[in-house]
Amino acid sequence: MNIIVCVKQVPDTNEVKIDEKKGTLIREGVPSIINPEDKIAIEEAVRLKEEFGGKVTVISMGPPQAKDALIEAYAMGADDAILLSDRAFAGSDTWATAYTLAQGIKEIGDYDLIFCGRQAIDGDTAQVGPQVAENLDIPQITYVTDLEIENKKVTAKRQLEDGYSIIETQLPVLLTVLDGLNEPRYPSIKRIVDAYKRENTVKVWSTEDFEVDKDKLGLDASPTQVYDTFVPTHETKGEMLEGSAKEKVEKLIEKLKEEQVV
Amino acid sequence: MLKIFEDKCTGCEVCVSKCPFDALEMKNNIAVVNHDACTLCGICVKSCEFDAIELEKEEKSDKKDLSAYSGVWVLAEQRENELLNVSFELCSEGRKLADELDTDLSAVVLGSDIKGKAKELIAYGADHIYVVEDEELKHYRTETYTGIITEMIEKAKPEIVLLGATHNGRDLGPRLSARLDTGLTADCTKLAIDDERGILLQTRPAFGGNLMATIVCPEHRPQMSTVRPGVMEKAEPDYDRVGDINEVEVKLTENDINSEVVREAKIINLKSNLSEVEMFTQIKDIIKEAKKGVNLEDANIIVSGGRGVGDPDGFSCIEELASTLGGEVGASRAVVDEGWIDKEHQVGQTGKTVQPRVYLACGISGAIQHRAGIENSDLIIAINTDEEAPIFDVCDYGIVGDLHEIVPLLSEVFAEVLN
Numbered sequence: 001m002n003i004i005v006c007v008k009q010v011p012d013t014n015e016v017k018i019d020e021k022k023g024t025l026i027r028e029g030v031p032s033i034i035n036p037e038d039k040i041a042i043e044e045a046v047r048l049k050e051e052f053g054g055k056v057t058v059i060s061m062g063p064p065q066a067k068d069a070l071i072e073a074y075a076m077g078a079d080d081a082i083l084l085s086d087r088a089f090a091g092s093d094t095w096a097t098a099y100t101l102a103q104g105i106k107e108i109g110d111y112d113l114i115f116c117g118r119q120a121i122d123g124d125t126a127q128v129g130p131q132v133a134e135n136l137d138i139p140q141i142t143y144v145t146d147l148e149i150e151n152k153k154v155t156a157k158r159q160l161e162d163g164y165s166i167i168e169t170q171l172p173v174l175l176t177v178l179d180g181l182n183e184p185r186y187p188s189i190k191r192i193v194d195a196y197k198r199e200n201t202v203k204v205w206s207t208e209d210f211e212v213d214k215d216k217l218g219l220d221a222s223p224t225q226v227y228d229t230f231v232p233t234h235e236t237k238g239e240m241l242e243g244s245a246k247e248k249v250e251k252l253i254e255k256l257k258e259e260q261v262v
Numbered sequence: 263m264l265k266i267f268e269d270k271c272t273g274c275e276v277c278v279s280k281c282p283f284d285a286l287e288m289k290n291n292i293a294v295v296n297h298d299a300c301t302l303c304g305i306c307v308k309s310c311e312f313d314a315i316e317l318e319k320e321e322k323s324d325k326k327d328l329s330a331y332s333g334v335w336v337l338a339e340q341r342e343n344e345l346l347n348v349s350f351e352l353c354s355e356g357r358k359l360a361d362e363l364d365t366d367l368s369a370v371v372l373g374s375d376i377k378g379k380a381k382e383l384i385a386y387g388a389d390h391i392y393v394v395e396d397e398e399l400k401h402y403r404t405e406t407y408t409g410i411i412t413e414m415i416e417k418a419k420p421e422i423v424l425l426g427a428t429h430n431g432r433d434l435g436p437r438l439s440a441r442l443d444t445g446l447t448a449d450c451t452k453l454a455i456d457d458e459r460g461i462l463l464q465t466r467p468a469f470g471g472n473l474m475a476t477i478v479c480p481e482h483r484p485q486m487s488t489v490r491p492g493v494m495e496k497a498e499p500d501y502d503r504v505g506d507i508n509e510v511e512v513k514l515t516e517n518d519i520n521s522e523v524v525r526e527a528k529i530i531n532l533k534s535n536l537s538e539v540e541m542f543t544q545i546k547d548i549i550k551e552a553k554k555g556v557n558l559e560d561a562n563i564i565v566s567g568g569r570g571v572g573d574p575d576g577f578s579c580i581e582e583l584a585s586t587l588g589g590e591v592g593a594s595r596a597v598v599d600e601g602w603i604d605k606e607h608q609v610g611q612t613g614k615t616v617q618p619r620v621y622l623a624c625g626i627s628g629a630i631q632h633r634a635g636i637e638n639s640d641l642i643i644a645i646n647t648d649e650e651a652p653i654f655d656v657c658d659y660g661i662v663g664d665l666h667e668i669v670p671l672l673s674e675v676f677a678e679v680l681n
Contacts, residue, residue, distance in 0.1 A: 091302025125448035127436035134440035223445030223482040
């Protein structure tokens, strides 16, 4: 079974602080990590490989430093790692990212399964997975919390807001997975050492290394653009209630009466 | 490529601090780009008051003719032949956009027996309803829905298409955008029309909710957005409104799919073989899980607990207050990550977006990720021991104090008042 996993290196947005006065992000000291749901995807792929045999290839699009994320994936048990990295990819929105990843996947070729995390914590769009599936013209199952594979068929549990559905489809298929599907293993120290010793653990592909239509790359090809950014605000009264605990509570009740809440 | 006009740069350093990727620095009082770090996100361009930064974009010679696209569409979603609330919210919002553009609002519904219910969308602002009914469309399926809706969009050419950011909407939206080769903006919290260009301004949280970004899709159509349930306000229904209902016929297993709809609405003829794609996935079963009683999106009152509750048992006073007030229990990401309470209680950018009448934040510091999810609350009340907690910046009423003292007191007094 040949499995491809799409991963993204992201800043740990839990650690991002905001400079309220300047309205900007403070990124100093914010670590880069593998997107958490992508780790679930890697783990699931490695488990299936261990069960059925085959090969796990991780692929990412990003700047050169995204290599670190792929090395971590290798250390978790992936066999091959490919980083699509080229200035031409910069500024890609989800449409252009999905096109580029899909072309990379076509270059890798033979696959039965593609795993993606449902969404990345820095963008939260959940769009790249389905868009890659569309570019490859294969079915998708999103929000997967459980799956079984038998006779070239996948049966997946797809989470819904008020329950779940059980969906069956033939391979190849793209699955986007949710936290809770598994518990990702720690990367093996031996494999990390190994990865840095080997020269080509991560293969870096530029536009010269796989087939891409240059008119479909990066900022110029991206349908969406950032028009403006700002720090979210909420207009509020911001009134602090003073006094003893009892007084504060009574004042609050009075305020809620004024607001006609009670 | 990001370009800096040295003659215009005043060395004010605003762009340096705005760049989320540390890709700008000052050299000899002029901003300089580190092209390896720059992702061309464009944030600095807007931040520069002196027009000293430009994102060079190659002008496409084969510009698409966008004038053929008109009208606003809402893809209404049904489950078990009941329309989801978000469909009415989208119609209410879509109506405003259509009015600004002086165009029509249409709602599209796919299902097996939904015509009767779909009528109600007219009361919420739709001028035209397109109903596609077939037993095979009872449950959402990626390929079937994508195939049919793509064809409808290609035929009718709406300029804007809105979807609910439900699990199904977030499965369908990206698939449609990739097939139609157009942009899609996820989880918008605000939509507006740009006066000058008449294009859709789509605002959404970015960088994990740390910033808000307004996204545009200037050269592709339709402009597509998903909107989270509970974000847009549902209008008062007007049952005197007039609209038309158009049945679009599909025959899913035959080679020829025909439909003719002629009225005030645009004509949509579907002619294609959907039988191949139809077979992609099969739904074996749909299971509704017993409701654990958490319905944050529709709650009028939410009492939320954060790290300040101390431990899992600390939630009992939160639960008691919520039950006294007839509200729901919410939680911050921190305590969900700690495993103190189930994830379905989580409020915020990665949890639920809520819009209650009253939101009580107890022992929640108010990380921006959390605040992004509660902004639409009418009234925010914060209780925290730390008077510096950022939650107090966004609250309407704040109490500095220990929630373990204040919250039980509140329960007590409310119980009296309500009786």
